[in-house]
Each structure stands twice: as C-alpha cells, then as structure tokens.
Amino acid sequence: MEVFRHTDFDPAFTAHLELYLQLRSNGFTYACTEPDNNRLMLLNNLDLSGEISDPDEKRMIGELSKEDLVFLPAARRTVIWSHLPFSLFPAEIGAGDIEKQASLLLDLSGQQICQDRYDELVVAFALPVNIYSRYRDLFPGAVHRHLAGSLLSSNAEDHVIHMVIQEHLVLLSVRIDGKLHLANSYRFQTTDEFLYFLLLATEQTGFDRENGSVILSGQVAEDGKLFQETAKFFNHIRLETSELWPDTADHETLPQYFTPLLKMMS
Template sequence: MVTTTKEKQFNKKLSIQVSLNGLSFCILDQKDNRITYFKKIDFEKQLDPIKVLSKIELTYEKEEALNQPVDEVFLLYTNSLFSLVPEKLFDEDNASNYLKFNTKILKTDFIAFDNIKDSIVNVYIPYTNITNYFFDKYGEFEYRHSLSVLIEALLELQDNSEGTRVYLHSHLSSYELVIIENGKLLFANSFEFETKEDFLYYLLFTAEQLKLDPDSFELILLGDITKDSEEYKMAWDYIRNISFLGPFHSFSFETDHIPEYELSEYLLLKSL
C-alpha cells in the first residue's frame, strides 16, 4: 500500500510497530530530524489481534500526541507469519501457497508481500483488523513486515563487504536471525524461545547447518538484548566474536521521549 501523495504541511512522520507482544509509536519531525514523540508498550502476555486492536484504541484515547496531524504513516508488522521467496519463483496469484507449509491460513486472511533487496519477496499475513483501523484513521499509508525492513537495512550496511556476519535481532521471547555472506543474504528466519538454552540452541544449530564455525563468524546483536541479559552471557561462552551493533541513526530526541535502549527500537527507527 502506498502513502498518500498530498502536499506536506506538518513535516511529521508517524511510525508504528505492531506485534502480539507489544506496540511502539514514534513521531519524527522531518524538518529538524528530531523525534518528538516515542511510546513503547509491552503486554504482560501475548495477545490475539482483536485484543491488540483494543490496546491500540486505548493508547490513542490516552496519548494526546498521537492525535496530532501527521503527513506520513508507516505501519510495521512483527510476526512469524511469513515466508521468503526468490523473486523469480514468486507468483502473486498463488501467494498463499508459500505460507501454507509453515503457518495456518484462514480463508479470511489477507496475504501481503514486500519486494526487498537481493531479488527476494517476503510473503506474510498482516492483521487485517489493525490495517483497517489505521486506514479509517489516516487514509492511505504504507505498511511492511519488520523482517523486510531488517533485511534491507542490514544488506545496505554490509553492501559489498567480505566475510560472514550473523545478525541477531532479539525480542522478549523470539528473535530474527539474518546471515549475510559477502554482502549477500544467506539466511533469514525467526525463532521463538522460552529459556536461554533455547536461545543458544537455535543459533548454534543454524550455524552448524550452514557450516559456520562459532570460532570464526562474527555475531552482531541488536534489539532487546544487553550485556546484562542471560542470553548474552550464555552466547558469550560459545561464540568467540560477539559485538553489539553500533550507531545506526542520526535523529535527536525530545528530552521526555528517549528510548531506554535505542537498539531495542532498531526496526522502528529504521522505518522512519
């Protein structure tokens, strides 16, 4: 879906990240390159799309800043309801076929897709009730799957670079693993975990399947993970080269709207 083409009047862009585990909102004043509003809401447990919509409606009732005029709206869906397909093999008329083997598809589900770098198509299921809510509120806007944004940002970061880098973008109970080899996408998938042992297992198993030596590849962390995280401490015992992603944006922030940990909002900020 394409953003509205009306002439800008307010120079403001609203970016929203939606998952079944939480919400994030961010408003950028494009004239000053300044974040004027930021709000993150973590749910106590994973919700269904109907309850998530109720949370969104409640947030709009409570947060006056979200009701100000904006020029551009970008919606980011974070879920595991996706499949990556080589562009040359993709058939839009049969998009649901790429998802039926790894997720349950209902007759009422709408299938969307993002064309991303390296001739890849990300086929996914957005939450139709939430899309319709924002369409009613803002009119036409753009939405994408968060993995599409993550892959494109990391490919741009590693464009024409040699070697293998493993990027792990962590959430509270899941993570995306993106592996780039010599500037090209080698692997991308998401994994849910309950324990730090699960966290490490999926990482090492993937490395083993791709014949990557934990003593050789570089693991770069971003998202909801810090040096104090148990997952980080365990990975440190098994992987030689671990680091956190460095500075990735040029925005400034209003004093009362600074994320506690900027890397946890990597996707939201990269969507601006």
C-alpha cells in the same frame, strides 16, 4: 513522557512529518522524522501492562487510541509488524505471483497479504482481514511493513548473523560471503531454547562461529543473560547501532529496543 523529543518538535505542525509505528505482541514503539533529512523528532515506547503470549489487537488498539501523538497529521504513516510469520521472495517476481506463491506457504484463511519490497527481496506476510481493516481505518493510506526487513540490508559485513529480539520472538538472518543463506523467526521461552535455534542455524548454514560476527538488537542488553550466554559460543558479538540515534541524547542511555525501528527508518 517521551524517551526523546527534539527541541524543534511542535505538535501543532506535524503534517510534514513521517510517523513510524512498530507493533509488538505486548506494546508498540513509534517515532516521527523529517522526510527531507531523516532527522529524528520524536521517539517513544509503550508496553502494555502484563505480558501476553499472543497479540491482543483489541487491547492494542485501545492503548493506541490513548496516544494522541500517534494520530497527529502526518505526511505518511508506516506500520511495522514483528510478530507475524513471513516469507521471502526474489524482487523480480511480480506482486500477483508472490501473492499466489505466498498462499502455499502461509495460512491465508481470511488473511490479507502485505508485501514489503527491497532491492533484491520481498518480505511477504499475512494479516487477518479484520485486523488489517481496523488498522486501515485508524491509519488510512498507511504503508504496512515487516520488521524482518531490518535483516536484509542492515550490515555490509560478509559473514554475519543478525538477530532482532522482540519479547519471546527472535528474527534471525545468516549471511555468508555477503549472500543471505537464512532468514527466519523463532519463538522461545528460555535462553536455552534461544541458543538451540541459533546454533541450529549455524549448523544448517555452515556459519564460522570463530571468525563470523553476531549482532543483536531489540530487547536485549549487553549485561543480560541472553547476550552473555550467546557470547560463550562466538568470538565476535555486539549490539546493533543506528545512524539515527539522536545527536542530543547519550547513545548509551537510549534503550536498545529502539534500534530495530530506527534501522527500518534509515
């Protein structure tokens, strides 16, 4: 059963819709929108049974094949990756030069370089060729993006740390005086490890913990340990919101882990 389905959604007429599929290491989230007005029509999440430390793409594809709605006709499909390493490059650098430079930063043995372009920056990430081929066959013509893009333009605040939590992975960015000072991903197993990387980022960038804001999204809850422990070190901390929350659904009842996907769609 979907978490949200608009009353106007009709599985027989989907060729005009856009499908967004966000892949995690132990599941996936997907949504359908109307491209003209960005109205959310469908929102769903599937967690694979049992947590796995590394992406099991064969298992993921097997579960995907059971989700008929993911394979309905669509005007465009966007596949969003979260668990892959990434690098940032200035947008003025050409695609060919980015691929050459990325080869120096990422392990490209048997890899396909994907580029996710924004106004000022490009997120470059590498996909194993065999995995890229499988998803290309599943979703011909799909656009491949990285969830790190949600860190680049999520907030207009000048002094902010934005974090996206996905299982035991955190995507983190630091903005000071409106400029991006840091964007990276870290794997952690415990809350203490999470706090170590977060506080290290504040020390490396000189972030003002007393006056700056911290915004979290993804698999995090306001009454959870990770949020509560983080709040001990910062005066201003809150959960992320999205303008794409369905009007017909209670904002507070929708799981927070949908927010990163919705931010990528807005």
